[in-house]
Amino acid sequence: MPALTDTFTLSNGLHIPKIGFGTWQIPTGSEAYDATKTALEAGYRHIDTALAYGNEASVGEAIRDSGIPRDEVFVTTKLPAEVKTADGARSAFEESSRNLDLGHVDLYLIHAPWPWSDMGSDHRDGNVEVWKVFEELYEAGRTKSIGVSNFDVADLQDLLGRTDVVPHANQIRWFIGNTQDETTAFDREHDILTEGYSPLATGGLLENTAIRDIADKYDRSVAQVAIRYLLDKDVLPLPKSTTPSRIAENADVDFTLSDEDVATLDGLHDTDS
Structure with a gap:
């Protein structure tokens, strides 16, 4: 399926497959192993995990x-979002490397600009300290690219003003009705790839009648329309499932939404409420 083999090109020239398989909330052990294995068998070539997910070892083993x-x-x-020191960052990267056991990492992200327990708090100095370690890891080739997650414009501006390497990617919560336009525009201006996690609003879009009406026109599912929408916006979707049929369906998005239908989807807001 071309959607699985097509790539975006990061600012450093690295190619990244246009659809990633997300593993958030998939427990370590057989569930994470089987889901990753199924995704790879279905043709996915981009797998997204995190130290905080606790499943890196199972993901790495499946790969x-x-x-x-x-x-x-x-x-x-x-x-992990809580780590805001250089020593902590080095230690966490070594732990992830051991867990994955895959040699290099392709993309290493700061999971969030603040600890999850204190969302919105100011850790900009810590982010700069951590990013300098990321730059070292990137320079050494231990990760082929570096980026951030859950950063908004103010977070990005601060980081860009105090460091050397502009993030190659920013992974944010992005779906129909929640398109983070300001951050997405800033990313585009600075050649930062926007990745969208929860492209189905953690399932919140699946009962949306407006999207279903559009899906019916193409003989597609709501999930397929939601994922296609991200691709049409040059945002990299990271759909997640443990169901083999859904894993395959989420990647079967080689169709084109009409401009009119994209405009309709653009007009939907707060569709996850």
Whole structure:
């Protein structure tokens, strides 16, 4: 399926497959292993995990066991949001590297600009300290690209003003009705790829009648329309499922939404409420 083999090009020239398989909330062990294995068998070549997910070892094992050459699978992992020191960042990266056991990482992200327990708090100095470690890891080739997650414009501006390497990606919550226009525009202006997690609003879009009406026109599912919408906006979707049929369906998005239908979707707001 071309949607799985097509790539975006990061600002450093690295190619990243246009659809990623998300593993958030998939428990370690057989569930994470089987879901990752199923995704790879379905043709996904971009797998997204995080130290905080607790499933890196199972994800890495599934990738190793797949028989797919390492350079054909793009692997993202993330530094826990709570870690805001250089030593903490180095230690966490080593832990992720051991867990994954895949050699290099393809994209390493700061999971959030603040600890999850204190959302919105100011940790900009810590983010700069951590980012300088990211720059070292990138320079050493231990990660092929570096980025951030859940950063808004103010967070990005501060980081860009005090560091050398502009993030290659910013992974944010992005779906129909929640398109973070200001951050997405800032990313585009600075050649930062926007990745969208929860492209189905954690399932919140699946009962949306307006999207269903559009999906019916294309003989597609709501999930497929939601994922296609991100691609049409040059945002990289990270759909997540543990159901083999859904894993395959989420990648079967080689169709084109009409301008009129995109405009309708643009007009939907707060569709996850």
